[in-house]
Amino acid sequence: MTTVIFSHGQESGPWGTKIRAMADMVRGLGCDADSIDYQGLADPSERVERLVAACDGIDDKLVLVGSSMGGHVATAAASRVGAAGLFALAPAYFMPGFEELTPPVPELPFTIVHGWHDDIVPVENSIRYAREALATLILVDGDHRLTANIGDINNYLRLFIESI
Numbered sequence: 001m002t003t004v005i006f007s008h009g010q011e012s013g014p015w016g017t018k019i020r021a022m023a024d025m026v027r028g029l030g031c032d033a034d035s036i037d038y039q040g041l042a043d044p045s046e047r048v049e050r051l052v053a054a055c056d057g058i059d060d061k062l063v064l065v066g067s068s069m070g071g072h073v074a075t076a077a078a079s080r081v082g083a084a085g086l087f088a089l090a091p092a093y094f095m096p097g098f099e100e101l102t103p104p105v106p107e108l109p110f111t112i113v114h115g116w117h118d119d120i121v122p123v124e125n126s127i128r129y130a131r132e133a134l135a136t137l138i139l140v141d142g143d144h145r146l147t148a149n150i151g152d153i154n155n156y157l158r159l160f161i162e163s164i
Contacts, residue, residue, distance in 0.1 A: 002026075002084075002161060003060040006035040007051060009068030009092075013039055018089075018150055022065060025154045029161060032060065038070070044101060047073045048080075055081040063161060068092050068121060068144065071112075076103035085109040085164040087157055090118055090144050094125040102129070109164050110135040113153055115142030136160075 004026045006019045014035035015023075023033040036054050038047045051073055055062060063085045066074030071091025078086045086108060093102045112135050114126040121144060130137035138156055142149040 001030070001032065001060045002063060003032040003034070003058050004063045004065055004161070005051070005055060005058075005074075006033070007047070007064065007066035007070030007074045008035065008038060009070050010042070012067070013037070018067065018145070018147060018153075021150045022154060022157055025158060026161060029158065031063075031161065038073075044069060044072055044076070044098075048076045051077045052080050055083075061164070063087065063164070065089075065157065066091065067146070072101075072103065075106060078106040078108060083108060085160060086111075087160050088112045088126075089146055089153065090114050090121050091126060091129070092121050093129045095121065105129075105133040109160070111138065111156065111160050112136070113138045113140060113146065113149075113156060115140055115144060115146055115149065117142060118144040120144040 014037040026033050061084045064074035064083045065087045067089040069092045071088035112126045114123050140149045
């Protein structure tokens with residue numbers, strides 16, 4: 001069995017439109033799905049600790065999915081929780097003033113999806129990180145939220161989960 005754990009971004013919640021759509025899709029694949037609630041917790045390091053604690057005791061194959069700051073958090077936690085894969089959407093890497101907080105590259109199957117029109121996290125940040133990580137990088141005609149791209153994202157996530 002595979003368990004997929006979702007990490008939302010700074011301004012969203014654990015069961016927003018995008019996460020609900022992805023969770024429904026992965027459940028259709030036979031996976032368990034959960035989403036961590038980080039609301040009221042602004043510090044990325046505290047979010048990482050919450051994610052690590054939530055994953056404690058999960059004996060299934062674990063896939064982490066994170067969006068924006070949630071992508072940063074999932075990346076930082078991936079090695080610590082023994083994740084089998086990491087799927088990040090518009091992850092907040094190399095953000096001005098916080099470059100030193102960008103997590104080290106994890107050694108596991110890893111896909112990044114980023115919108116060309118993102119005005120919050122520059123697409124160049126994901127290009128740079130994907131190059132360093134040798135990660136799969138998918139660039140879409142979308143903005144930071146990627147809401148209009150959820151159909152494509154679900155297809156990419158399905159293929160990712162099936163590949164690991």
